Amino acid sequence: xxLDIDCLCLVGVDGIVSECLNDDFDDIIGCFDSQCLxxxxxxxxxxxxxFLALLLLLCGNLKPAKPIPVRPIxxxxxxxxxxxxxxxxxxxxxxxxxxxxxxxELSLPDPKVNVKEWMxxxxxxxxxxxxxxxxxxxxxxxQVRELVSDNALIxxxxxxxxxxxxxxxxxxxxxxxxxxxxxxxxxxxxxxxxLRRLFLVYSNFLRGKIKLFVSEACRQDER
Numbered sequence: 001x002x003l004d005i006d007c008l009c010l011v012g013v014d015g016i017v018s019e020c021l022n023d024d025f026d027d028i029i030g031c032f033d034s035q036c037l038x039x040x041x042x043x044x045x046x047x048x049x050x051f052l053a054l055l056l057l058l059c060g061n062l063k064p065a066k067p068i069p070v071r072p073i074x075x076x077x078x079x080x081x082x083x084x085x086x087x088x089x090x091x092x093x094x095x096x097x098x099x100x101x102x103x104x105e106l107s108l109p110d111p112k113v114n115v116k117e118w119m120x121x122x123x124x125x126x127x128x129x130x131x132x133x134x135x136x137x138x139x140x141x142x143q144v145r146e147l148v149s150d151n152a153l154i155x156x157x158x159x160x161x162x163x164x165x166x167x168x169x170x171x172x173x174x175x176x177x178x179x180x181x182x183x184x185x186x187x188x189x190x191x192x193x194x195l196r197r198l199f200l201v202y203s204n205f206l207r208g209k210i211k212l213f214v215s216e217a218c219r220q221d222e223r
Contacts, residue, residue: 073173074218079211085163086203089156093196099150100195106140107189109133111204118212129187130171130213131178136189137164137202144198153195160202167210174217 072078093100109132118126141161148154172178192198 073170079214082163082167083206086206089160090199090203092156093199096196099153102147102193104143104147105191105193106143106198107136108140108192108201109136109205110187110190111201111208113208126213127176130209133205133209134164134168140198170214174221176217
C-alpha cells in the first residue's frame with residue numbers, strides 16, 4: 001500500500017495535513033493506492049516529512065497491544081478463573097441445609113495468611129504449606145465424595161476436585177518442586193463438618209496462599 005500520485009502532489013502543499021485530518025478516516029486511507037508503486041514521480045523531502053507526520057497522527061489512534069506474559073499460565077486470568085469457580089461452589093452451598101452436614105470430620109489447612117509474614121518466609125516453607133494444603137483438600141474431596149448422595153452436591157464436589165487438580169498442574173508447570181512437610185512442622189489443621197465450611201475454606205486458601213505463591217513464582221520466572 002502506498003500513496004496515490006494525486007494525493008502525493010497535495011502532500012507538498014501547505015496545509016494539507018490539517019486538511020486531511022479534517023476529512024473522514026476512510027478518505028485519508030483512500031489516499032493510498034497500490035498503483036502508485038509504479039509511478040515515476042518522486043516527492044520532496046518536505047513532502048516525506050509531512051507524510052510521516054500524518055502517519056504518526058493516524059497511528060496515535062491505535063491502542064498498544066497488551067503485553068503477553070512469559071508463560072500463558074502466568075496470565076492473572078488463569079488463577080482468577082479457579083478462584084471464581086471456588087467462589088461459585090461456596091455460594092451454591094449457602095442454600096444448603098441438613099444435606100450439607102457431614103457424618104465425618106474433615107481436616108483442612110488453615111487459609112489465614114499474613115501477607116507481610118508470608119513474603120518474608122523461605123520459598124521452601126511456602127511450598128510446603130501450599131503442597132500440603134492441596135493434598136489435604138484432595139483427601140477431603142475424595143472423602144466427601146463417599147459421604148454425599150445428592151447429585152447437585154456430587155457435581156460441586158467433583159468440580160472442585162477437578163479445580164484442585166488444575167491448580168496442582170499450574171504449580172508443576174512453574175517447576176515448583178513438591179515439598180511435603182513432616183507432621184510436626186504442619187500448622188494445626190482446621191476441622192469442619194459441613195460442605196459449606198469446606199468450600200469456604202478452599203476458596204479462601206486459593207485467594208490467599210495459592211495466589212500469593214503463584215504470583216511470586218511467575219515474577220521470578222520473568223527475571
